[in-house]
Amino acid sequence: MKCEEAKLLLADYWAQTLRDQDEMELEAHFATCPACREETVRLESMWKGLAALPPEEPDSKMRSRFYESLGAYRLGAESRAKKWWPLSPALQIAASFAILALGLAGGYALRTDNTSDQVAQLREEVTGMRQLVALSLLQQQSASERLRGVGYAFRAEPSNTEVLAALVSAINNDASVNVRLAAVDALHTFSGSPSTRQAVMEALPKQNVPLVQVALIDLLVDFKDRQARPELRRLASDESVNDGVKQRALWALETLQ
Numbered sequence: 001m002k003c004e005e006a007k008l009l010l011a012d013y014w015a016q017t018l019r020d021q022d023e024m025e026l027e028a029h030f031a032t033c034p035a036c037r038e039e040t041v042r043l044e045s046m047w048k049g050l051a052a053l054p055p056e057e058p059d060s061k062m063r064s065r066f067y068e069s070l071g072a073y074r075l076g077a078e079s080r081a082k083k084w085w086p087l088s089p090a091l092q093i094a095a096s097f098a099i100l101a102l103g104l105a106g107g108y109a110l111r112t113d114n115t116s117d118q119v120a121q122l123r124e125e126v127t128g129m130r131q132l133v134a135l136s137l138l139q140q141q142s143a144s145e146r147l148r149g150v151g152y153a154f155r156a157e158p159s160n161t162e163v164l165a166a167l168v169s170a171i172n173n174d175a176s177v178n179v180r181l182a183a184v185d186a187l188h189t190f191s192g193s194p195s196t197r198q199a200v201m202e203a204l205p206k207q208n209v210p211l212v213q214v215a216l217i218d219l220l221v222d223f224k225d226r227q228a229r230p231e232l233r234r235l236a237s238d239e240s241v242n243d244g245v246k247q248r249a250l251w252a253l254e255t256l257q
Helices: 003-014 020-032 034-051 062-084 089-111 116-137 143-153 161-173 177-190 194-206 210-223 226-237 243-255
Strands: none
Touching (some): 116 143, 116 161, 143 161, 143 177, 161 194, 177 194, 177 210, 194 210, 210 226, 210 243
């Protein structure tokens, strides 16, 4: 199990809803990965404390704003997908075999020292398919499918603005806290982009779930983004913010000095 896969299972691990097999694999990973083990211990106490918080009632207009935003994004995603993927199931199967054939052809090209242009074209096709799968899965109704979409986003090109926008939209709008946390983690892939840092700073004040707030704060620290200090100060002084989040913001301010 990789560190990225382990992080996606943490929330279910703490909630004791993991399958036995997944729990055994996760604990085996902890035994061999000190970094994940220490991170899990550090966040577990906060997770348990947050469980005691009373649920917050969403604003009456939140649902309509979310679905308006989701509908607009879905229309854009569907229009892009139509260019890539046929609607007919039969043609979809044919396209799948074509992709498989392309992969085999690429492997043959590598074995026979064919031209580098063929290899580059193959890589572009694979990258495009990963992007399409990530964007498509992130629009599914099932939270587990959206988590799979985030998993594909980990393998997207760091310069892919469409996948970046989809991840930021998930952080701000997804109904599942697990999906939102996974999307925050996936933004490490895009750490080299200034637009990513700006998107994280803009997303932070929009959050009302402490776990997501803490994850975004940690991400800004990982980015070593000193421009985030004003927002962190505001968060640390906001009386309506959870105490654990304020403490994390103060820690981030000290770290980013």
